[in-house]
Amino acid sequence: MAGQTENISRTELWGGNGSPFRISYGKQWMWMFLVSDALTFGGLLTAYGFARHQAPSWPIGEETFNAMPFLGNGYPLLYVALMTFILIVSSVTMVLAVEAGHRLDKKGVIKWLLLTVVGGLFFVGSQGWEWYHFIHGTHYGSILTLDGWAVVDYNAANELILRMGRGLTVSGAEAKTLFDGATATMQGANLIENEYAPLVPQYANFFFFITGFHGFHVFSGVVFNFIILINVLRGVYDKRGHYEMVEKVGLYWHFIDLVWVFVFTFFYLL
């Protein structure tokens, strides 16, 4: 061991000349930042799991999120699936921008990075729409009946339906009796109460906090991508001889996609 290290001078080892991981300083510390950020999201999602596992009941994702812009209700999970797809595609355009950067293909980088920014803006906009919809309430709110809280809905024939939780519905005369005997109503969602889970107010808090924190990451990611895009257009990285900055913001952008994969599973699917 000593024999191998003997002929390596001190300056060569510690003069900033070598990296034990054969990776540049900037990329290495982008990874370190992403690990710490992933711990934050991991903590948030685990806290969500904690609250959900101890609660007696929890709303069903495909019943809460079943609306499409301009089309109304009755499309379980379709819009959020579309959002997920948009984010995956913007991740793909990002990796193509990085690949073009490795070939020093400035035009390719501009094209793919621009598409990534557009995809990111689409996603942020979709999340804004979903928040608006979540806050204002899906349909007719929830009512407190003699049998407990129920979500009010109408079927295709415009007949009253009450969703009693656990996938159970009441309709016809029974629903009418319960509806007329209601003693309280709730519509939409805020930090204190929400119509989707009247007995677990934390549900909306977790929704706002986790998707909001993620949405803020998407927004800042779009800003970073845009700044780098301007630098590419100005030819900064052409002069530098490499497009590593694109790779670094790319890491951040993929990380956002990665977090969304988990948010999608835990908030919407399970």
Place this chain on the structure above:
Amino acid sequence: MERDDLIQDHNYSISANHNEAQGVVIRKKIWKVTGILTLITIVEVLIGAFIKQYDSVGEDNFLWPYVKVGFLVLTVVKAAYIVLIFMHLGDERKSFKWLILAPYILFILYLIFICLTESSYWHEVFQGVNSINP
């Protein structure tokens, strides 16, 4: 033993540049992973839309526990593709790969374990309260 940690050109990114022919191979791989990720998302949404958590009388669907595990497996597969291919962690040195993955996996498994154990306890406590005071 040959040393591979010295930066001869003082820049790793320049040495990471590749030519057009290599680019074709890499792009092919990217589109393949895109297909896989899209397919997994479609399968997830179809399962979520068609397999219900509860049956018609409000009892737990016996399939649901398997569906849950299935969702978790598909999610981890998606995450692995994103991290190893899109973020190129699979192409970094082995030591760096594990520097990133090992501490995180260890910590998060511990956190999940401790939180689920604790919340199982509280779930039972609340059920006990409900059975005394329905």
